[in-house]
Amino acid sequence: MTSSVFDPRDILPDDLIERIRSRAAGYDAQNAFPVEDLSELTAAGYLSVLVPTALGGAGLSIAEVALLQQRLAGAAPATALAINMHLVWTGVAKVLADRGIDDLGFVQEGAVAGEVFAFGISEASNDLVLFGSDTDAAPQPDGSYAFTGTKIFTSLGPVWTQLGLHGLDTTSSDGPKMVYAFVSRSDAIVTRDDWDTVGMRGTQSRTTELHGAVAAPDRVVRKIAPGPNSDPIVFGIFSVFEVLLASVYTGIARRALDLAVEVAKTRTSKKTGKTYSDDPDIRWRIAEMALAYDALGPQIASLSEDIDAQTDHGARWFSLLSGLKHRAVVSAKQIVDDAMLVAGGSSYRSASELGRLYRDVLAGMFHPSDPESAHSTAASAWLGPMSS
Structure with a gap:
């Protein structure tokens, strides 16, 4: 599918957009996550639009999904922003795969299977963002990592099943390492019910506490030097x-x-x-x-x-x-x-x-x-x- 022939209405038809628009005010007033929107978007295959067709996705490009997100945001901004964070990880998987790197193949497979990926990067007062972290990433003997720290603005707070995050490993013999990994929801993770904002209320971008949350060895996807990095x-x-x-x-x-x-x-x-x-x-x-x-x-x-x-x-x-x-x-x-x-x-x-x-x-x-x-x-x- 190419951008010249792509019509966002093929994925987000008018009737679906109008149903999503009709619910937006209610979710905003109730300060609630748009559960029905997510259900309908999941049924429409929206969570896997960036996944190749060979893996069961729609095989769309970043450019095409950008058009879809504009259309969805026009109906329900908070829904679009929440879904954005899942799409970021599937988009990163696509960017890497396009360049011959299969580190996030499990993200693509998971998106098709119904996993909801959240974005656990933001931390209070950490303006280094991707270049540093206050979250401790502790290496374990089996190659896994245990993450301890607090992430803020974790959209999809009530519903995510997998959290992509980063932390800092200070124990490495060749200097500190930024560790990128994915953890599943578990008792080691607390999602605070603390999202009560002026706007974008439906995103439910709650604070996430990590208390030794473990990323399995095959979910540790990158270990790189902190600071500006071309990885x-x-x-x-x-x-x-x-x-x-x-x-x-x-x-x-x-x-x-x-x-x-x-x-x-x-x-x-x-x-x-x-x-x-x-x-x-x-x-x-x-x-x-x-x-x-x-x-x-x-x-x-x-x-x-x-x-x-x-x-x-x-x-x-x-x-x-x-x-x-x-x-x-x-x-x-x-x-x-x-x-x-x-x-x-x-x-x-x-x-x-x-x-x-x-x-x-x-x-x-x-x-x-x-x-x-x-x-x-x-x-x-x-x-x-x-x-x-």
């Missing part, structure tokens, strides 16, 4: 994570634009007797929204296709990817802000879909790469490292 797993995580995050927030932007257009065409001015679509100021505002939105899709498509094609951007990859995510979330927030102004005060009510999008879009700034990291990466790419 394929670092590139795989960073690239898929940033592209799919940009896709979710671009989907929010599109939905806000559509809602603003709908309001402008139906809302009538008492002053002029005309619809807002004939008001020059409103037209200018919606044009600004459209101009910003129209730039996002091609950027996502270009970089995701480069990932699929194994294009070599060298050291520029990290600034390109962090820049993509940064532009997507900044643009999406501005588009939602403008949509709120077009819709007027009614959009400020908690029952308003735009009001919910307004709360959901705020989360974009907190995902890696945050604005400071994105700017630092871009500055280093163009100016070189700062002098000591």
